[in-house]
Amino acid sequence: MPIDATQPYDPDNIFAKILRGEIPAKPIYEDAHAFAFPDINPQAPQHILVIPKGAYVSWDDFSTKASDAEIAGFIRAVGLVAREAGMVEDGYRLLANVGQHGGQEVPHLHVHIFAGRPLGPMLARQG
Numbered sequence: 001m002p003i004d005a006t007q008p009y010d011p012d013n014i015f016a017k018i019l020r021g022e023i024p025a026k027p028i029y030e031d032a033h034a035f036a037f038p039d040i041n042p043q044a045p046q047h048i049l050v051i052p053k054g055a056y057v058s059w060d061d062f063s064t065k066a067s068d069a070e071i072a073g074f075i076r077a078v079g080l081v082a083r084e085a086g087m088v089e090d091g092y093r094l095l096a097n098v099g100q101h102g103g104q105e106v107p108h109l110h111v112h113i114f115a116g117r118p119l120g121p122m123l124a125r126q127g
């Protein structure tokens, strides 16, 4: 079920538990502001999730409330993860789902990085 992106942050969401080490995730990258790990249900040959360490529900919440250092750190981490995964030469796609219409399932901001094959049309066609 997609979440309501205006809800308060739920500290028991699955990515908060990953950040606290209560649920395992294979670390791909970690710094003061970001953590990257493989998506458990990959939708492309390479599918990585990058999350901020701070408690933000969505892109909207993050871009409103995070400090400049958190925002710069997170954005740089997304680029670094893709670069270090060797995705730049053939290209990759970033996706951040927000709320009901975005289809966001986990209420902690995450950016999906997809790569490893041509990724097709930007959005599924309706009907």
Ligand code: AMP
Pocket: 014, 023, 025, 038, 039, 040, 041, 042, 049, 096, 097, 103, 104, 105, 106
């Ligand atoms: P979204 O629909 O944008 O909220 O995407 C949530 C993503 O989190 C999905 O692609 C799931 O496969 C992924 N996911 C859920 N639980 C885990 C987990 N424990 N470890 C890694 N990825 C997960």
